Amino acid sequence: MTKRSAPPFVVIPEFRVRPQVKTAFLDAALDDARRSVADEAGCRRFDVVCPEDAEETVLFYEVYDDRVAFEEHLRTPHLMRFRAAMKALKVEETVVRFASLENS
Numbered sequence: 001m002t003k004r005s006a007p008p009f010v011v012i013p014e015f016r017v018r019p020q021v022k023t024a025f026l027d028a029a030l031d032d033a034r035r036s037v038a039d040e041a042g043c044r045r046f047d048v049v050c051p052e053d054a055e056e057t058v059l060f061y062e063v064y065d066d067r068v069a070f071e072e073h074l075r076t077p078h079l080m081r082f083r084a085a086m087k088a089l090k091v092e093e094t095v096v097r098f099a100s101l102e103n104s
Contacts, residue, residue: 006065006066008044008063008064008065008066009063009064009065009066009067009069009070009097009098010061010062010063010064010097010098011060011062011064011070011095011096011097011098012059012060012061012062012095012096012097012098013059013060013062013093013094013095013096014057014058014059014093014094014095014096015029015057015058015059015060015086015091015092015093016056016057016091016092016093017056017057017058017089017091018056018089018090018091019055019056021089021090021091022056022058024085024089025058025085025086025089025091026048026058028081028082028085028086028089029048029058029060029082030048031078031081031082032046032078032079032081032082033046033047033048033060035076035078036062036073036076036078036079039076039078040069040072040073040076041065041069042064042065042066042068042069042070042072042073043062043063043064043069043073044063044064044065045061045062045063046060046061046062046063047060047061047062048060049061070097
C-alpha cells in the first residue's frame, strides 16, 4: 500500500487597491510572489492576477505543500516587506484559505 501525501494548501487573498497606488502595490506583490516561489521549498505556485471586470481588485493564488509550509511563508522577510507596503498604501485585504481535495 502506498502512502498518500497531504493535499496542497491553497490561499486566495483578495485586495481592494485604489488606482493611485496600484502600480506600487503590484510592484510589492510581484516581489513577494517571486521570492515565495524562489526561496520557499514548500511554495508550489504564487500568481498575482487582476480580474478583467474589477479594476480595483487584485487576487493572489498561492499553493503550498501543506499548512506548515504556508505558516513558514508567514515568517519570511519578503512577506514582511509586502505587509509594510500594503499598510503604507492603505490596501484592504480579505483572505480565503482552502485545503485542496485530492481524487481517490
